[in-house]
Amino acid sequence: MGEAVAVSGRARLSKDRVLEAAVSLADELGIGELSMRRLAQELGVVPMALYKHVANKDELLDGMVDVVVKEIDPPADEPAWREVVRRRILSARSVLLRHQWARQVLETRTNKTPGVLAYMDSFIGIFLDRGFSADLTHHVMHAVGSRMWGFTQELFAEPADRAGEGAAEVDTALQLAMLQEMSRRYPNVLRIAMASSHDEGGVVGQGCDDQFEFEFALDLLLDGIERLHAEGWTSARG
Template identity: 85%
Template structure:
């Protein structure tokens, strides 16, 4: 059955309806344009009506996070851990790509919501239920960091030059002079940044492909975790850290 209708013929206001409307509005306008007043206009109610369902803007954002976290695919019911983890992380990444505002909100939340806690609990369970020790799982979660949510901080901006922002508005000659100066000061940085200009028709194409880079780093991490698990690694070793040969 659908939601009971209000006197106006519109569905009754509920917390779920408020949160889903807020998610849709943020998808459409961006998180910076989302306000309680603008949301009330979208729902055709007075702003005070919203406060019966969310106490303030922070609670609204927390609730929006829980809405999108529920869109992440549940872990597959299969014995191996690696493919299960990989698919779940890539599902989380797809969710964040659908909701471009979500990364910013996730990074600024100071309270773990029930949805966030449930996702983390389930994610940890993928490892524990497949034979990982508590110790290794603890360190794996540290290593995963924000990657479990489908994002990492990008190192290079498109199209691959480290001073793109500084060169905005500069003419061709000025840009070339700035690049030459940068190359003198920071030769290694410029060399690697320019390496993102891949050959036409290559696997990645022109510039850095965020999805390719994300999956490349994820697979490196999973390879290391797989090796440590197979070796029975523990932080109780005297050096308190995996050796480079063990982690690669």
């Protein structure tokens, strides 16, 4: 009977089902716990059944990226490029917050998947279709960088939480010593890092409002792009 169930499960298997299950599993357990064997168990099939749909772990990860990218809202059909870009980026950020593992996978993939290329093509089209030159758009894409995916490297990122009994007390003493050393050696860095109220849970820095910091920097960037576009900026020299 068990064999019949497994055969039935394999018969119903498809690439879409494999990828959707992998995304759900990564959401639940984290990308580090995802393996072909664990995924096969989740789907109720033998591991070899998966290889009919994905050749290896790398192809699985590529497919998972495309599943996630498809969740990003398409660009709105309106002439004002700035709001279209802003909403697209914030949609991408919302998607990556739902799939916490996706940033790491996006950063480590060496191949541009069809989903990634389609998103990039669409994103570039927002500028080109609204009167931006190819020259300015090229430099805009460099400036936007990973922000188009909804994330950016944070200046005041905290190290991963330490676990274990008494860790909080040890950390408090250690942090106090580090702050004292920082105040002596790098006073300006410390002053800026501590410029806002801090409590637990931030990614940008303990207590920093991640969303606020992301949107603040995004709006600064968009303001600069808007100014250059209005001035007819070109990278030509001389």
